[in-house]
Amino acid sequence: MEEIKENLAFKGVAERLTFGITRLLENLPGVCDVRFAESEPAEKRSLLSWEQKNTCILPEDMRNFYLTTDGFTLTWSVKLDDECVPLGCMMVNSVSRLCPLLQPVSLFALPNAPSLADLDWEESDAGSGAGEAPTAPHFDSRSRIFQLDSCGGNGKVCLVYKNCNPGVVAQQSEIWFLDRSLSWHFLSANFSSYYRLMITHLGLPEWQYVFTPCGASPQAKQWASLYQPLIFRRELSLTDPAGDSHLNKLDPAKAFRGKAKVPIPKKKPPTQCSIGSVTKSQGGAGRHTGAKR
Template identity: 80%
Template sequence: MIEIIQMDETKDSVAFKVAERLTLGITRILENMPGVVDVRFAEREPAEKRGLLSWEQKNTCILPEDLRDFYLTTDGFTLTWSVKLDSECVPLGCMMINSVARLCPLLQPVSLFSLPNAPSLADLDWEESSTERSPHVPAAPHFDSRSRIFELDSCGGNGKVCLVYKNCTPGALFKSEIWFLDRSLCWHFLTTTFTSYYRLMITHLGLPEWQYLFTPYGPSPQAKSMSERVCFC
């Protein structure tokens, strides 16, 4: 039975139905997989409409309709699971969407180094004009005022999944996309909508570094090895 965190026993059946709906039934699949243990879903209350409106006013961006609907169902999402390897319980899968309060702008320090005249994140934008890009892949976000970037998931320190608004010019309608920023500060396009990203996250079970499957180099050997050991690849 999936463990619903922070709830009363009288709410067991309701909370379980909510978990099933939010996880698209992946909890049952995980529980039936050999070796998977300690499946945990953190129950959260819906975000308040005034909180969403406050976020939009503060950041001068309109939340995508599907992300707004998600937050009106649950203020963030966390589902974790472990595997039993050599009689030891090892945390492995983690699916996470930040709450509205943690949907913060990506930190954009003036400089990457604490030195005078050191390069800043905005200096990385030169690569877009100097390299060829596939016509099927949208233009990468900018680190300057042309884009507004908000962190959906810190990916356990292995990168950041971001809600990105591009072409943020006065009077323009901001269209959002979901991008992955890897540890080398390179952008990788994931999906055009939050709903599509959410399904990707569920489909990949929150395995370590699964977002790197959408990069040219893929997950690290360590992440691949762990996935292979539990027979998910």
């Protein structure tokens, strides 16, 4: 009985953590193997140790999240040709895996070797005003960046502290997406908003690219139009009002409709009058030839 109560209690916590998304996924057509990884709550001392080590204060909502579960992983697959193919993945790294994006320079590294800091401009950007886009993070000491999700190799979702000074504890943080071209894209001002975005987009491949000018790949858009049609159409209308020319706009009713047979016109046989006229003309020509001889 105690084990049953514990399982029910954990299911209640899992439902609150996932906002009931597991049941929604299980009811979607073709979805299979929905898995939610169980994680114990993080200890307060591990959170304090992380803050002291990185000279940063975790946001209050993120601290409460880690005190509930030390990381988050939910995956789901689709059934293609009687085989489960992994598709969706929602992930938030645990405290131990919340590592800096820019690792310290090794003593064995070449002195003139290029680094990500070389991508930044030398002058510091001014703070963004009202109505302006947020200032992008820097790869040098002005920003402290930590990985929340590796996005399956399609980029990185990062917890970013900007306007940092050496030896000063950073407190204000934001959530940014670093794409494969090493360009920054703003996602949300706090962890709670980002968590809702991740759940809403069902962890579909490349969903973070919705917030980039280039957008997701055509294959990712096809998956989004299948499993997330309402949100996909709204985002598509905001980014491209004329529609997306990269998607195949296929109408099954027209594509698989049987083709009607087009009657082939038959050649009409020559009429009797035409035969007579031809014979008459040939005969006249023969008589004319004989008369000449």
